Amino acid sequence: MLNAEDLVAVDVHTHAEISKSGHRSLSPALFGASTEYFKAEGHRQPSIAEMADYYRQRNMAAVVFTVDAEHATGHPRIANEEIAESCAEHSDVLIPFASIDPWKGQAGVREARRLVTEHGVRGFKFHPSIQACWPNDPMAYPLYGAIEELGVPALFHTGQTGIGAGVPGGGGIRLKYANPMLIDDVAVDFPELRIILAHPSVPWQDEALAVATHKPHVHIDLSGWSPKYFPPQLVRYANSLLQDKVLFGSDYPVITPDRWMADFDELEIKPHVRPKILKDNAVKLLGL
Template identity: 70%
Template sequence: MDLSELTAIDVHTHAEVSSQGHASLDEDLDAASSAYFKVEGRKRKPTLPEMAAYYRERKMAAVVFTVDAEAATGTAPVPNEEVAEAAAAHPDVLIPFASVDPFRGKAGVRQARRLVEEYGVKGFKFHPSIQGFFPNDRSLAYALYEVIEETGCVALFHTGQTGIGAGVPGGGGIRLKYSNPMHVDDVAADFPHLKIILAHPSFPWQDEALAVATHKPGVHIDLSGWSPKYFPTQLVHYANTLLKDKVLFGSDFPVLTPDRWLADFAKLAIKDEVRPKILKENAARLLGLK
């Protein structure tokens, strides 16, 4: 991966379909998510090689992951190994993260270590609302965090409201309470050397996310899942000042494209010297890319 040739690093993209055509969401949740994000006129489920081509065309790199929430949803994720193998086949543009359901217990911990040691994954995605757990539940996820911290990987947590389940009766059973970033504050305190990303503007807990990222050195914020024109004023202010070295570009592709995100970001009141930090430099440093 040649950093000098990259225009940006997108730290938040989803592998939503396996090479066998299996989707990571059931039909109801998938349809509701597409409606929520107004996904129209383009392919919702690009394959991993198609994602690589898409980002290569734009001279961008992308962190890519699945979401393993099989215990809560009954739907198997896109295999982590498949994501990692695709990244190995396209190392110029794809950066592999994994996802391990905390409810997998000791088997999940062994899986996480194997994914790092044998497949070279650089981080792990958690979606507390879909997976149905509090990030600070010591009995569930702390053994996973130990492996992630020990291996120098990144833990990326969905925070705030989610488009998954939005509009479905009862939200599809998905509970928003699990994704309050204050639960991740406990994780950051208990694992002081763990590199953490709080994903998305954390509505309705934006101030909490800013407080955690300001207070805990290892905590960063990605800006995925929202068009920049809707960013809260305080998020823009902190991105320009106290958190200018800890805010990261993320799109949430394929539900939100980097093209749309970047077009709206160009109109945002971000300082000229901060823009390259958000778009590439902060992510490159956090991910250890050279």
């Protein structure tokens, strides 16, 4: 089992990109666009076992998930059960999250309950832009209610996305769904739901900071960007008002923890805040 005291860091944002059968989490067109956007040419899609070895070698733990956007994209997801079972085989370093398309309605609610109670899932990932769903759409509320009741976090993609970038029409992906201010409604309507706003939320960074400052259970992860490109106001808040609510995330495998950490070392983060971001805040939030 995972021993948080021995870890250097907890990466709260990594992607399972390929199943045991070779099925990809994204269509070839969207995967290629993401690779180009992150300048990650040549990056391979590691298996979950390979992800475990990677993080074990670095004495880190990682949250692992895929994205279920079957309704909008028509592309079948990687099974949540497979991710949970694979993470369970490497429970010293991997923490399974699931993803359920909000368009699945009550079937999604039943699945969420089953995944937590029977498969050990520790949280849920939403990507409003790819799922083509407003985060505050009442359609999703029964699912959020179940997640709140189960006592696990919900992680929402916010801001720009590399998925679909450069593809004609952005691959049909609309950025408007990813404004973090929309998640403020979710935080109001589900006051005990622990929420993570993923990524520097460009072009809505100030909105994300406002929501995280105002709502006690809203956090921000720092994935998807090299720290050298973080908006200056995000760095200021991470050093002060939000020092207990900001989390290390890489977006592995398109951004590796090695690259992220090297740039984070150069960031002007106060010495007592650095361990909070890298590990302590995640340990508390995830109950490790």
